[in-house]
Amino acid sequence: MSEKLIYLQQSDLTELETKIKKVEGNVVEFEKTIIYPGGGGQPMDIAHIIQNSKEFTVLDAQQKDDTIIYTLDDELNSKQPVRQLVNKTDREQKCQYHTLLHLIAAVAGSEYECRVSSSEIFDDHARIELLFPTNTKKSAFDQHTFWDAVLTTLSNNHSVTTKVINRKNIKDESSKVRTVVSLIPKEISKIRLVTIDNLDTEACAGTHVSNTNKISKNLIFTAKSKGSKKIRAKVEIIS
Ligand SMILES: [Zn+2]
CATH class of the missing domain: 2.40.30.130 (Elongation Factor Tu (Ef-tu); domain 3)
Incomplete structure (x- = not known):
């Protein structure tokens, strides 16, 4: 890189x-x-x-x-x-959305063992699809408890840092990395890890805020079922 x-x-x-x-x-x-x-x-x-x-x-x-x-x-x-x-306003917003997606994935991963099946950032919102391991886990999902847990991470001032490592060293990191590294194309020899301190590490090449306290707390969260074992969550920053 x-x-x-x-x-x-x-x-x-x-x-x-x-x-x-x-x-x-x-x-x-x-x-x-x-x-x-x-x-x-x-x-x-x-x-x-x-x-x-x-x-x-x-x-x-x-x-x-x-x-x-x-x-x-x-x-x-x-x-x-x-x-x-x-465009500074646009970049700052995308950094906030991108970091929010990591936080949502991290909380969903630790609380419900979810995996992310897709995520995308738009001009006025971001969305993420969470795949639960079982329907029982999905039934246990409570939207308000979940969003409270995500909001708490914003107030806890977690720093966000990056480092680039050689793919062959990924074994040392793999227990901490959420993205399945085997899904990253083989020709990519260096992997950039984005770490939200004390919460999450993921392979990612996007842009992020430097601390979770830089994310707006004026947020609208919604979540709806997208069929078996899947939920689509949406987050919107209100300016
Ligand atoms: Zn990212």
Whole structure:
């Protein structure tokens, strides 16, 4: 995992000066980037590029390993430096939602032995599907108790940190890691672990807040059954 993917280390950085590594028409690769390309249920950032006082909109991003290729609405000059601007409000909200999804998964995992079957972040809410090991466990699920437990984690100031480890060392960590590592494609040799202190460790390449106290407490939670052994939970941050 490359040091040029700055958003992996500094999720709160929304402005960066960098140079162009490669450009072909309106398709560009930067030497460094703070622009999250999308993936893992988290959409691409809303981002702009400034070069010589001219503003370009980032339309698309494609990631392959450590390389991200961005498509802009116009052609950049390959010789001149650029400034990347990520929409701060949007990024902060996605970081909150993404960390909330980890918290929900962690509480559901520890209280009900749930696994996550899917999760996704949208502009105005995030949703997660929780798979219970048995219907009995699902019947025992009480929405209000559950959300109270999630809210408690927000007030307990858990720090959120990341580290990158070699896949072959994952055995040392596996008892603590919730994501089934065997599901991560074999060609990925380095795995980024996101740890919510005293609560949870998960393999993830998204952006998160640095402490659970940075997540809004103005939240609307809902949950509904999605068939056998499954519940779909939705969380909305009210601004
Ligand atoms: Zn994550």
